[in-house]
Structure formats: structure tokens, C-alpha cells
Amino acid sequence: MSKKQTSGADALIQSLHKEGVELVFGYPGGAALHIYDAIFNQSDVDHILVRHEQGAVHAADGYARSTGKPGVALVTSGPGATNAITGLATAYMDSTPIVVISGQVKSELIGTDSFQETDMIGVSRPIVKHSFLVQKAEDIPEIVKKAFYIATTGRPGPVVIDVPKDFTDPNHTFEFNYPDEINLRSYKPAKAGDPKQIKQAVELIVKAKKPVIYSGGGVIQSDASSELTKLAKLLQFPVTNTLMGLGAFPGTDPQFLGMLGMHGTYEANMAMHNADLIIAVGARFDDRITNDPKQFALEAKKIHIDVDPASLSKIIHADVPVVGSAKDCLSALIAELNKEKLDTSKLQPWLKQVSDWRNEHGLNHSMLEKVSENGKILPQQVIQSLYKETKGEAFITSDVGQHQMFAAQYYFFDKPRQWINSGGLGTMGFGLPSAMGVQFAFPEDTVACVTGEGSIQMCIQELSTCLQYGLPIKIININNAALGMVRQWQDMQYGGRHSSSTYEDSLPDFAALAESYGHVGMKVTKFEELESAMKECISLKDKLVFLDIDVDPNEHVYPMLEAGNAMDYMHLSKDKKTW
Amino acid sequence: MKRVIALLMENQPGALSRVVGLFSQRGYNIETLIVAPTSDPTLSRLTMTTEGDERVVQQITKQLDKLIDVVTVSDLGESDFVERELMLVKMNKNSITNDEIENIEGKVVFEDSEIINLQFVGEPDKLDKIVKDLDKKEPLEIVRSGSSGISSNSKTLTI
Numbered sequence: 001m002s003k004k005q006t007s008g009a010d011a012l013i014q015s016l017h018k019e020g021v022e023l024v025f026g027y028p029g030g031a032a033l034h035i036y037d038a039i040f041n042q043s044d045v046d047h048i049l050v051r052h053e054q055g056a057v058h059a060a061d062g063y064a065r066s067t068g069k070p071g072v073a074l075v076t077s078g079p080g081a082t083n084a085i086t087g088l089a090t091a092y093m094d095s096t097p098i099v100v101i102s103g104q105v106k107s108e109l110i111g112t113d114s115f116q117e118t119d120m121i122g123v124s125r126p127i128v129k130h131s132f133l134v135q136k137a138e139d140i141p142e143i144v145k146k147a148f149y150i151a152t153t154g155r156p157g158p159v160v161i162d163v164p165k166d167f168t169d170p171n172h173t174f175e176f177n178y179p180d181e182i183n184l185r186s187y188k189p190a191k192a193g194d195p196k197q198i199k200q201a202v203e204l205i206v207k208a209k210k211p212v213i214y215s216g217g218g219v220i221q222s223d224a225s226s227e228l229t230k231l232a233k234l235l236q237f238p239v240t241n242t243l244m245g246l247g248a249f250p251g252t253d254p255q256f257l258g259m260l261g262m263h264g265t266y267e268a269n270m271a272m273h274n275a276d277l278i279i280a281v282g283a284r285f286d287d288r289i290t291n292d293p294k295q296f297a298l299e300a301k302k303i304h305i306d307v308d309p310a311s312l313s314k315i316i317h318a319d320v321p322v323v324g325s326a327k328d329c330l331s332a333l334i335a336e337l338n339k340e341k342l343d344t345s346k347l348q349p350w351l352k353q354v355s356d357w358r359n360e361h362g363l364n365h366s367m368l369e370k371v372s373e374n375g376k377i378l379p380q381q382v383i384q385s386l387y388k389e390t391k392g393e394a395f396i397t398s399d400v401g402q403h404q405m406f407a408a409q410y411y412f413f414d415k416p417r418q419w420i421n422s423g424g425l426g427t428m429g430f431g432l433p434s435a436m437g438v439q440f441a442f443p444e445d446t447v448a449c450v451t452g453e454g455s456i457q458m459c460i461q462e463l464s465t466c467l468q469y470g471l472p473i474k475i476i477n478i479n480n481a482a483l484g485m486v487r488q489w490q491d492m493q494y495g496g497r498h499s500s501s502t503y504e505d506s507l508p509d510f511a512a513l514a515e516s517y518g519h520v521g522m523k524v525t526k527f528e529e530l531e532s533a534m535k536e537c538i539s540l541k542d543k544l545v546f547l548d549i550d551v552d553p554n555e556h557v558y559p560m561l562e563a564g565n566a567m568d569y570m571h572l573s574k575d576k577k578t579w
Numbered sequence: 580m581k582r583v584i585a586l587l588m589e590n591q592p593g594a595l596s597r598v599v600g601l602f603s604q605r606g607y608n609i610e611t612l613i614v615a616p617t618s619d620p621t622l623s624r625l626t627m628t629t630e631g632d633e634r635v636v637q638q639i640t641k642q643l644d645k646l647i648d649v650v651t652v653s654d655l656g657e658s659d660f661v662e663r664e665l666m667l668v669k670m671n672k673n674s675i676t677n678d679e680i681e682n683i684e685g686k687v688v689f690e691d692s693e694i695i696n697l698q699f700v701g702e703p704d705k706l707d708k709i710v711k712d713l714d715k716k717e718p719l720e721i722v723r724s725g726s727s728g729i730s731s732n733s734k735t736l737t738i
Contacts (some may be wrong), residue, residue: 113692121593122596125596125597125600126600126604129647130647130648131593133592133593150647184647184649185738186588186589186647186648186649186651188649189645308645309644310638310644310645311640311646313634313637314638473717
């Protein structure tokens with residue numbers, strides 16, 4: 001029996017189905033219309049119509065981050081492709097597995113400046129893990145197979161497939177064969193770490209008196225949270241997580257120091273600065289962590305585990321570099337440590353020191369207990385109220401700015417993939433569309449988008465998408481009527497000159513805006529109303545609720561590292577610093 | 580310090596732009612660059628020279644190796660290697676004598692009544708010196724290929 005003949009467009013959708021794709025986020029346009037027709041004619045792969053291509057890519061990204069499965073976005077050529085760029089860069093910086101399919105003008109028109117033509121391969125080149133320009137329709141199944149393999153293995157990342165319109169033409173058909181396996185001679189991602197390096201790591205670990213485990217997004221990407229937790233419990237070492245790594249180790253565990261870095265906790269940054277051993281797992285010593293790399297943790301030996309060899313010794317010299325996935329390397333490390341007789345008693349002075357640091361200047365997690373001195377709602381109180389009402393179990397997405405840092409500091413994430421934010425690129429506008437991706441993947445769970453009046457307006461059009469598909473996202477708008485983080489820097493470094501960081505009374509009535517989109521809008525201005533409003537917001541299970549909360553506009557995020565110094569140079573409040 | 584890096588990459592559209600793009604994206608310098616297909620038509624070999632200390636060159640080779648189209652990368656300076664460059668020079672015929680050409684190991688590859696084209700092959704330093712020597716004879720045009728390199732031990736750059 002001869003196999004069914006398919007067009008390139010049908011082959012593309014069938015290939016996605018073979019990869020287990022159930023949802024594609026996208027926006028149609030001329031060069032993608034054959035593909036959209038193929039979607040119409042089948043029921044294996046659903047298409048979600050967003051309101052802007054940036055939203056499609058962020059939604060696919062949110063889906064990928066929350067599930068661990070690759071997310072898929074489909075856009076047309078030209079402006080569709082360029083609108084996808086911010087989403088691609090976001091996914092690239094945070095190493096998330098997404099596949100973006102872009103329509104392209106007909107192959108014979110490429111290079112002629114034809115209508116809606118953009119060199120998508122060229123424009124996206126520095127912000128993708130890899131990209132493919134389809135050269136003939138028959139290649140589509142193999143390219144899709146390769147794209148998903150590359151996106152999801154090794155250090156994950158976004159892959160673009162650019163498809164000229166003639167290769168999806170329904171009049172050109174061929175026999176569809178989806179490859180079972182793919183062999184890429186030039187791409188062999190590392191798996192387990194070198195046993196010799198693991199042994200060397202063990203030697204340093206058993207000698208350490210002032211150790212700390214510093215783990216990042218790589219642990220979440222490789223589903224290695226249980227291994228990380230096991231290792232930490234076995235060794236009794238304190239653990240700090242990067243912004244991207246929150247949830248990899250339970251946020252409520254007493255061994256957890258909170259986040260480190262620019263707005264990390266005092267105890268986490270002090271532990272890093274004073275450590276004699278740092279075990280970095282799936283983290284990359286970026287500038288928001290190290291502060292001045294020349295003064296970074298000078299007393300500490302560094303064991304660095306990462307799946308990307310290029311991350312090792314890129315910024316900070318690794319005494320013991322271990323190349324491999326966090327999961328495999330941590331398992332190997334635990335197995336090797338189990339052969340040792342571990343003496344945790346010598347850690348006691350260090351653990352006492354860490355605990356003293358926490359008692360001295362740790363974050364106050366009980367701010368709901370009393371109203372602030374000026375009577376205004378504090379942004380930290382909003383996060384604490386959200387934590388309380390969601391029992392710490394919600395998926396939290398965030399945008400970028402002060403609200404993001406407050407959420408990272410004050411919501412305890414006990415599970416991996418629960419905290420979804422744009423850490424590397426710092427993309428305002430990420431919060432709402434990524435929450436859509438999460439809510440599609442977990443329709444029964446509470447998904448809250450912590451945002452601000454600045455960020456939310458960057459992708460607010462997706463409120464319409466949320467109505468179309470009945471997504472009951474909880475938008476927690478921490479409204480300080482200013483671009484808060486910009487203003488904080490202007491307060492601290494530019495003599496309080498608030499250049500273009502406020503809106504002069506031009507903000508919309510967000511609650512009314514949400515209502516006009518068909519959702520529930522709520523406005524809170526008084527501290528006394530905060531908890532009851534939050535309770536009501538979270539309890540409306542079937543509705544999107546836009547909870548707009550006026551907060552104290554003068555609040556800053558602390559601690560904050562003082563640039564150009566070591567990690568122990570921190571501003572602790574407006575008038576207190578560590579030096 | 581000058582380094583010579585050789586790599587094999589898939590001989591397909593877009594591969595070269597990824598390699599070149601990486602250099603500008605990460606702020607590395609390319610001093611010279613040669614690329615040509617190998618005897619295996621699916622592969623191209625690329626040789627580049629760049630400036631940088633040990634750590635920078637390590638980063639460059641790792642980042643190059645990460646590119647999906649790059650099959651294998653070698654920092655030729657890690658062992659003994661031979662580096663050669665081709666140079667072509669166009670001169671007025673009456674500006675140089677045959678003896679002078681012989682003295683600087685030039686080879687005449689074209690000549691007519693007015694113009695003479697010379698070919699030189701050698702290490703870049705040697706070619707630098709020849710360029711200096713020729714300068715006073717006012718050459719009309721000088722073109723250099725950039726360095727090519729091959730290691731001089733039994734190790735080969737293959738897949």
C-alpha cells in the first residue's frame with residue numbers, strides 16, 4: 001500500500017504531531033496561509049491565536065518552562081518574523097526549548113525585497129541555538145525532527161524554521177515519512193561528567209569547611225531538583241539559587257539561603273563571598289551574580305557543573321570543571337560521595353555564621369502583620385498576601401522590574417518550574433503571554449502574573465486572547481505609577497532625577513480596561529483591603545482577574561549590590577549599607 | 580598573541596555567516612580568514628587567525644564548537660604546525676629585474692610588455708618583509724590570501 005501523499009504544509013503539521021506537539025501559538029499572514037489551511041484540516045494540533053507575535057513566542061516559552069516540553073510558535077514572514085525576535089532572544093538567554101516556525105516569501109522571491117520579506121535566518125542568527133531555511137518541501141519532516149532534537153537537548157534553546165511559501169503549496173505533494181532517529185555528526189551534547197573530575201570534586205567537598213551550593217536554571221532544565229536536594233541533604237551544605245534557579249531547591253527549607261546576586265539576600269551573598277568552596281550547578285556566574293568578577297569569592301575553590309563547556313571558566317576560573325547535564329553529574333557526584341565517610345560536624349561554625357547573617361539582616365517575611373508607617377501598601381506585602389492566598393502552590397510568572405525582584409524574594413518556591421520569568425534578557429511584556437502558555441498546560445492550576453503598570457502595558461493586548469480561550473489568569477498589578485526599577489536607579493545614582501520614568505497621570509483605569517476586555521477588574525488602594533481583595537481574586541477560579549494595587553511609589557528593592565565591588569558590598573535599605 | 584584556528588564545517592548555506600557572526604557578536608577579532616571545500620564535498624575547511632590570550636582563544640574554540648554547523652575545531656597553536664600564505668603582486672615590468680625577483684623568491688606567473696604578476700608563498704612574517712622590500716619599487720597592487728595552516732604531527736583534522 002502506498003503511503004498518503006502530503007503537501008509541505010500538511011507534512012509540517014504532521015511532523016509537529018509526531019513530536020507530541022498539541023498546541024501552537026501563532027498569528028497568520030500571507031506567507032503562512034498554506035500552513036494555516038493545513039491546520040484547519042486536522043485536529044491533532046490546536047492553534048491559539050494571539051494578538052501579537054511577541055505574545056506567541058512568550059506563550060510558547062511559558063509553556064516550555066512550565067512543562068519541560070518544547071513550545072511552538074508560528075508566525076508569518078516580514079513583520080511577523082521580526083515581532084517574534086524579542087521572544088526568541090528571551091528564550092535564548094534563558095536557554096528554553098522552543099521552536100519558532102516562520103513563513104517566508106516564495107523561494108524565487110528571496111533576495112528581491114518582495115512584500116513582507118525579511119531575512120529571518122540573518123536577523124535571528126545571534127539569538128537562536130540553530131536555524132533552518134527549508135530548501136525543498138520534502139526536507140520538512142527531517143528538519144522538524146532535527147529542530148526539536150537540537151532545541152531540547154544539551155543546553156536547550158530556541159530553533160527557527162523558516163519556510164518559503166512555495167514549499168508549503170498544496171499542489172506539490174510527496175510521500176510523508178517521519179524519521180525515527182536523527183544523526184547530527186556535528187552535534188553531540190555532553191551527558192555524564194568525566195569520572196575523574198567527579199572524583200576531584202569529591203576531594204574538595206570532603207575538605208570544605210565553609211561550603212555553599214549555588215544552583216541555577218540548568219538544574220530546572222535538566223529536571224535535577226531531586227538530585228540537587230538529595231546532595232544538599234547528604235552534605236548539609238547551605239543552598240542559594242539564582243533568579244532562574246528558584247524552585248530547584250525548596251524555598252521553605254531551612255538550608256535555603258534565598259536568591260543571591262544583585263538583589264539576593266544578605267545571607268546568600270555573604271555566604272558566597274566568605275565561602276571556601278562553591279559548588280555551581282547549572283549556573284553561569286553572570287554579572288548580576290558576581291558583581292566585580294575580579295573580587296568574586298577569592299577564598300573559594302570552585303566546582304562548576306554545566307552542560308555547556310563554553311560556560312566553564314568563561315567568567316570565573318573553575319578549579320574543577322565538570323561538563324554534563326546537571327542530573328547526570330549530580331547523580332554521579334552523589335554516588336561517589338556515598339562511598340565517603342562524611343563528617344558534617346566540622347560545618348557547624350559555618351552554619352552558625354550563616355544563620356547569624358540571616359538573623360542580622362535577613363528578609364522580613366511577616367510584613368502583613370502591620371501597616372507601613374505611611375499607611376501605604378508595600379509591594380512586599382502584595383507578594384506575601386499572594387503567597388498566603390495561593391498557599392505557595394501557584395505558578396507565578398512575572399514581568400521585569402521591582403515587582404519581579406519582590407516576587408523572587410518573598411514568594412517561597414518549593415517546586416521547580418513554578419517560577420517563570422525572563423531572567424537573562426529581562427523582557428518587559430513577558431509576564432502575561434507566558435502565563436497564557438502556563439495556563440494552557442495546567443488548566444486546573446492557579447497561574448498568577450506578577451507585574452507592574454509599566455510591563456503589563458507592553459503585551460496588554462493578550463487580554464483579548466485570554467478571553468477567547470477562557471484563561472483564568474490572575475494579574476497582580478503592583479502599581480507604583482512609575483517605572484520602579486528605573487526610578488530606583490535614578491534615586492540612587494542620578495540624584496533623584498526621574499528622567500522619563502513616570503507617566504504624568506496618563507495611566508488607564510486598569511480595572512475598567514480589564515472589564516472592557518470582558519474580564520473582572522479590581523482596584524485596591526488601602527492596606528486594609530489588600531488581603532480580602534487578594535482572597536477574592538484567587539477564589540474566582542473561572543475568571544481572569546486584573547487586580548490593580550496602588551503601592552508605595554517610594555519603595556526600593558533591597559538588598560542591592562554596590563557595583564564594581566565584591567559580593568559583600570550591599571545596600572540594605574535607603575540609609576544602611578554594609579561598608 | 581596571534582593564534583591560528585582551523586575548523587571543519589558543513590558545506591551549506593549560512594554556515595559561514597554563523598562563524599563570522601559569532602566573532603562580531605562576542606567581540607573577537609578576525610585578522611585573516613580562508614574558507615574552501617575539502618575533498619569531502621559536504622565539508623568546508625576554514626582557517627582563521629585571531630588575536631587573544633589563552634582564555635580568549637579557549638572561549639573562541641568552545642563557542643565555535645557549539646555552533647551546530649561546526650563539526651570540529653582545532654587551535655593549531657596547541658602543537659607544532661606549518662603556516663603559509665599566498666601573495667600576488669602586480670608591478671610595472673620595468674620596476675623590477677629578474678635577479679631581484681629571484682632574490683626574494685618570487686615567481687613570475689604573468690607578464691607582458693608592461694605588467695608583471697609575481698607570486699610569493701611563505702610564512703606571513705616573511706611576506707611582511709617582502710612587502711616592505713617591494714615598497715620602494717612602487718608595486719601597483721598587492722593581494723594576500725590570509726594564512727592557511729596544517730599541524731605537523733600525525734593528528735589530523737577529520738571527522
